[in-house]
Amino acid sequence: METSAAFVLLLLAISGAALAFNRLVRHRNLVREAWSGVDVQLARRHDLVPRLAEIVRGHADFERGVLENVTRLRAQAPAVAPSRRAPVTSRELQDGENALATQMRSLLAVVEAYPELRAGESFLDLQARLVEVENQLQMARRYYNGTVRDYNTAVESFPSNLVARATGFGLEPFFQVESALERATPEVRL
Numbered sequence: 001m002e003t004s005a006a007f008v009l010l011l012l013a014i015s016g017a018a019l020a021f022n023r024l025v026r027h028r029n030l031v032r033e034a035w036s037g038v039d040v041q042l043a044r045r046h047d048l049v050p051r052l053a054e055i056v057r058g059h060a061d062f063e064r065g066v067l068e069n070v071t072r073l074r075a076q077a078p079a080v081a082p083s084r085r086a087p088v089t090s091r092e093l094q095d096g097e098n099a100l101a102t103q104m105r106s107l108l109a110v111v112e113a114y115p116e117l118r119a120g121e122s123f124l125d126l127q128a129r130l131v132e133v134e135n136q137l138q139m140a141r142r143y144y145n146g147t148v149r150d151y152n153t154a155v156e157s158f159p160s161n162l163v164a165r166a167t168g169f170g171l172e173p174f175f176q177v178e179s180a181l182e183r184a185t186p187e188v189r190l
Contacts, residue, residue, distance in 0.1 A: 017162075017163050020162075020164075024151075024155065024164055024169045027155075031147045031172055034140070034144035034147040035144055037140040038140040038141055040140070041133060041136045042137065044133045045130070045133050048126060052123075052126045052130060055122050055123050094175065145174045149174075151172055152172060155170065155171055
């Protein structure tokens, strides 16, 4: 009788570990899927930056520093590849994207001084597409951070934390945008 009770307890423990493991795998895959969405939006943003800079360059002869900074930051940003399999949310990626966003705001602020550029159809189209990409990127970041929150909760919660520790599941970082940069007023030099 004691061996059957021990067997049932062992079976329950194994079943619980298997369920916890499967839950962790599901959450990790959701994190990867969510990162893919962020990655796609970053790629879309990176595709629009050179076209926007080219239109501005063609219409206005203003301080070249802003255009050069936007182009340089886009080139320096970590490679954005939609085919990436594992989430890569390093501090470098976040810093690069924050710097690029700040320079994009500076570029758009400088454009305000050129009414003929603002009225240009190609510029208006690109500006609308950039706004759409930024909105999609914001939603993708929120979704990613929500899946990371759920995954990290599963990694840290008992009893799945025991399975996570034993099988190598670790915490994932949140994708954070520097709030000070988001609030900063872009510097405009004409």
